[in-house]
Amino acid sequence: MPLPLFLIVVLLGSPPSPAPPVAAARAHVAAHGPAIVRSLAELLEIPCVADDLEGTTRTARWIARAFAGRGAEMNVVGRDGVPPLVVGRLDATEAPESARTLGVYVHYDGQPVDPTEWTFGPWTPTLTTKALEAGGVARPLPEDGEPIDPEARLYARASGDDKAPLVALLAAIDALEAAGLPRRSNLVFLFEGEEEAGSPHLGDYLDDPRVRPWLDADLWLICDGPCHQSRRPQLVFGVRGITGFELTVYGASRHLHSGHYGNWAPNPGHRLARLLASMKDDDGRVLVDGFLDGVLPPGEAVARAAATIPPFEDALRAELGLKESEAGDAPYLERMLLPSLNVRGLKSATVGRTARNVIPTTATASIDVRLVKGQDPAAVRERIRRHVEERGYLVLDRDPTDAERLAHARIAKMTGAGGYRAVQTSLDHPQAEWLIETTRLAAGDDLVLMPILGGSLPLWLFEEKLGVPLVIVPIANHDDNQHAPDENLRLGNLWYGVELMAAIAATR
């Protein structure tokens, strides 16, 4: 009898002698893969958008029951009208008192859905032979003993983002148990139900005496996000922070006829253009004085990590229709390790068919700033405010009064507050080094070490409230349509998750 296809793939794609926990995970998947898939499908049937209190509560209870069934101590903590937080603890089976304690963060809520945009419906988990874009078709959930192609996909909201790690961890615990391997790490759990809504209550939850005592750990694993675009597994050691503002420049107090006043009355669009031009040069270098204050150059470990990232920039430029990227095709990672100043929108009167011959009264730019370690959101906004002031502007946080208009030739309004800091864990932190080594047990030499994500996540809350290093540990496929209709999880990625979690739980 020929080998099942998934076994051929696993055998070809992996080192000849996997570490014992990884071997245990593979054996467990080989024997119980269909049950694991059906279990994930059961969890995915429960609606879990953050504004659905009933659905998120059912989801939280399913999760708590599943972990409690593996011997974990679990607690579902509620707050009025808000999805509950699930916390828990599962001690190592070997020397728990001296074992490393790992925090495992997963969010169990999914992005909002418009069911009409989905091929199968967001809460009707459907297995397909492969990705729909690749011609996959729906097939029944697998029966016990049935081989499963790792290219098969399970379609449902939250399949990749972010319920998969929960089921992977449950299967990993089962796999170690079945193989008689000890768990050598203590695990503490923090499962959130409002991440896709911006985690509005996570800070309060973390301060809650019903929650905080559960959360002492040596290292937090943020189990979220997708694998690398090259399909290779990755660890991500940080995220950029973010802040932003809107900048409005004023002309006359009413729209003026561009004939009768053009060349006489100041043009706010042109003034705004000159301000924006003064903030960044043609090479993408930000010119705001002090913008980089506090930013440290990337170290040796970052350079080593960079070498693990497969080349992708040429392909990405081609895909995006770009002959060149900023700063003379500087490496992507180098650019992500620097803060950005991005004009996300411009508006002054109108263009196109509705444009009229006016000198507009105002021109506005909407700008977001991605921050790196060492930068404070408010301090960066203040630097930019000073930059505008140094160009002769009175900078207000509201529209000018008539008196202010007559007293100041140049007036700008700058609004915007908040944002949050970047979080970056040094790649040579001992806990980070342990995680890299342990993850390689499952990922092999393919592992991509990504020093920072360009995007922003509010991980500073962890740093502030829990004070530990953290690393993002993704398992989902990069093409999982997260945040879009037809979200899906590639089963090969789920199996990688089981192997990874088994390695993490079993390695001292």
Add this chain to the structure above:
Amino acid sequence: MPLPLFLIVVLLGSPPSPAPPVAAARAHVAAHGPAIVRSLAELLEIPCVADDLEGTTRTARWIARAFAGRGAEMNVVGRDGVPPLVVGRLDATEAPESARTLGVYVHYDGQPVDPTEWTFGPWTPTLTTKALEAGGVARPLPEDGEPIDPEARLYARASGDDKAPLVALLAAIDALEAAGLPRRSNLVFLFEGEEEAGSPHLGDYLDDPRVRPWLDADLWLICDGPCHQSRRPQLVFGVRGITGFELTVYGASRHLHSGHYGNWAPNPGHRLARLLASMKDDDGRVLVDGFLDGVLPPGEAVARAAATIPPFEDALRAELGLKESEAGDAPYLERMLLPSLNVRGLKSATVGRTARNVIPTTATASIDVRLVKGQDPAAVRERIRRHVEERGYLVLDRDPTDAERLAHARIAKMTGAGGYRAVQTSLDHPQAEWLIETTRLAAGDDLVLMPILGGSLPLWLFEEKLGVPLVIVPIANHDDNQHAPDENLRLGNLWYGVELMAAIAATR
């Protein structure tokens, strides 16, 4: 019996011994003012928006009949589905073969109306005691012999813009006739019914053999527009031309997440800002190479004219909420005598509540350029195109293809065509000098000589088709709400028109 109020005003506000034609006009207004007002009201009752063929045709026939009744040879020339053109000729009563021939241009159509926005309805001519904003109230049309306050206003569409000069000219002819004064100028008439629609058929009409032979003249009087904002009469010797374009700068071929790509993918808003900034400095000086090619410095006559313009810039800045105007408060006239480069609109993605954290795919500026004498619209656009090219851009007149995107790091689209040249009559042209002197007979030393209007009118058609000098000769009050609801004519301005037309017709 006390003098009627209007006579007191006329006597106080004018030189002690008016020239004979002006005296004749005053006497005629004193005796027949009410009939003149009723005649204008009759004309204003006829709807005359350019898209109303029936109304404009009735208006044209009313006008032709009225002038024919004064001995003019008139011709109403039609074209399919288009308001007719009225042409005509009224020879001097004294030595017509050696008399100066003056072309008189008036447009008899009015701006489109929304009747619900009007106090009395656009086609219900209503006399008020003074301006509505000043507390004026409606009153009956005057009876013969009734005194008329020059501050009274006649409300109706096209009252100021532009039927008033027609009735003023008719009354002036009557006034000279009644006083037994000869007409010493030949008059040829060109009355148009599509000016407010952009004169789409005027060029064809001027080429029409039924029209062109009527239009030989030594000087054209463009009887349109309002008097100076200071309420003083004015002559205007030119208008700026206009052209424009839209400039779009491209980023990646799809919107990108500003976190994952910010600082790596080029930002079109920022690139557009740098392009616009490169086109004009902080003082309002246009930096496009060759932009001023062909523009001559204003001469001695312009400097003398400038001295007739009452100071108004400080008041205007205060009214508009501006501490400073462009180029360090340079005089308004100086700025109007230069071409402008005005950002009339900006757009890239969105700002405000709908702004998203993206790197937009495009950023667009809509720009209008006001031209002065010596500049050709297409040549100016070409200079600007080259300016963009010199900054490394491939400049297209359409969106780039995928291949172009990959071959060029910087791509811009520049669309826009057409526009028209400025027209300026030299203030020391002999015909202009004659007109200035003659106008002073009615206007006195108050006369403002305005070398150029900032706004644009397609007067280049006259220059191109008729090849003569032209001067704009306004009579309407500056606050006549032209192009707005509640358009009105101040009767004092109508009387000024009668005096001015009498002086023009009677002066050799």
